[in-house]
Amino acid sequence: MSLSTSGYGLRTARPEDIPHILALMHEMAVFEKLTDIFQATEASLHNSLFGEHPAVKCLVAHTHDNPDVPVAYIMWFFNYSSFLDRRGLYLEDIYVQPAHRGNGLGSMALKHLARLAIEHGCGRFEWVVLDWNQNAIDFYQRHGAEILPEWRIVRLTGDALHRLAQQTLEA
Amino acid sequence: MSLSTSGYGLRTARPEDIPHILALMHEMAVFEKLTDIFQATEASLHNSLFGEHPAVKCLVAHTHDNPDVPVAYIMWFFNYSSFLDRRGLYLEDIYVQPAHRGNGLGSMALKHLARLAIEHGCGRFEWVVLDWNQNAIDFYQRHGAEILPEWRIVRLTGDALHRLAQQTLEA
DSSP: OEEEETTEEEEEOOGGGHHHHHHHHHHHHHHTTOGGGOOOOHHHHHHHHHSSSOSOEEEEEEETTOTTSOSEEEEEEEEEETTTTEEEEEEEEEEEOGGGTTSSHHHHHHHHHHHHHHHTTOSEEEEEEETTOHHHHHHHHHTTOEEESSEEEEEEEHHHHHHHHHHHHHO | OEEEETTEEEEEOOGGGHHHHHHHHHHHHHHTTOGGGOOOOHHHHHHHHHSSSOSOEEEEEEETTOTTSOSEEEEEEEEEETTTTEEEEEEEEEEEOGGGTTSSHHHHHHHHHHHHHHHTTOSEEEEEEETTOHHHHHHHHHTTOEEESSEEEEEEEHHHHHHHHHHHHHO
C-alpha cells in the first residue's frame, strides 16, 4: 500500500519503523498533556503491531527523499455499531510532526482512511477530539465530519477497574 | 460462561437467541431515539456474532425460570489505547428490559465485564453515555467509572464518508 501527495508518501508500518513511531507517539502525548499515562515501549509496540494477534494497524508517512524516516503516523482498528450492525473504522491516532504540517498530509490520511472504511464495508469512520482543540475540529469539519455534542466517554481504569472486577469474586 | 444474581443468569449468546436480541436492540434504539439509523436484521446479526470473522461479542441475561428468553443483552469488543499500548474492553451496548430493572442485572454485567477486561490484560474498560441520561451517569459513577468531559466523538458517515473516500481517486 502506497499513496503520495506533494513530496510525501504513505505506507504500512514495518518493524524497523518502531523506534520512529514511538518517538512520534511521545511527541503527541506531550502535545495532549497525557505523558502521565504514556506506557508504550519498543517491545510492547512490536507486539501490538506485529504480534500474533495485532491490536491495531499502523501507517506511516515519509518524505520521498527519506522513505525510511516516518514524519507522521496513523493508528486505526475496527469498532462496531450495533444499530448499523456493521463494523466501523476507528482512528486511534493521527500525528504529523510540526515541521511537516500544512502540506496536505493530514488531509491525505483522512481521505485514505475514508477509502479504507468504504473498501471494508464500514458504516462509519470515527475518532475523538479534545473540545479545546479548535484547529483540529475545524480541520475535521472541513472534511465533512460531524462533532457529536451529546456523547461522553465513560472510563474505568486502574484501581477502580480492579476493585469492580474483584466484586465478581465477593458476590 | 455463566454467572447469576438473585434469580438471573448471564451467559454467552447462542444463535437461537438472535430473534430475542434483535427485539431488545430495537427497544433500546427506541429509548435512545435512534430508530432512524437502525439497520440490524436477523441475518446481519448472525454474521456479526457467529460469522467467520465476528465483529462483536454478545452476552445475554435471563431469568432462571426461563433461560431461553433473554431479558437483557450486552455487546462488547476490544479497542486499543496507543499511549497505554494495550487493548481495552469497549462496551457497545447494555440493555435491560424495563420490567427487569432494579434487580442488579446492570451491576452484575458491569462487574463481569470489568473482570473480563482484567483477565484479557486490558488497560481500560470504556463506553459512552448520552449527556442527558443522568440515571445512567449516576449508576456508572457509583461503580467507579469517570465521565471524561473534554472528549467529543467525531464521525464521518453516509454521503460525507463516500465523498471523502472518492477524493483519493480524484487527487
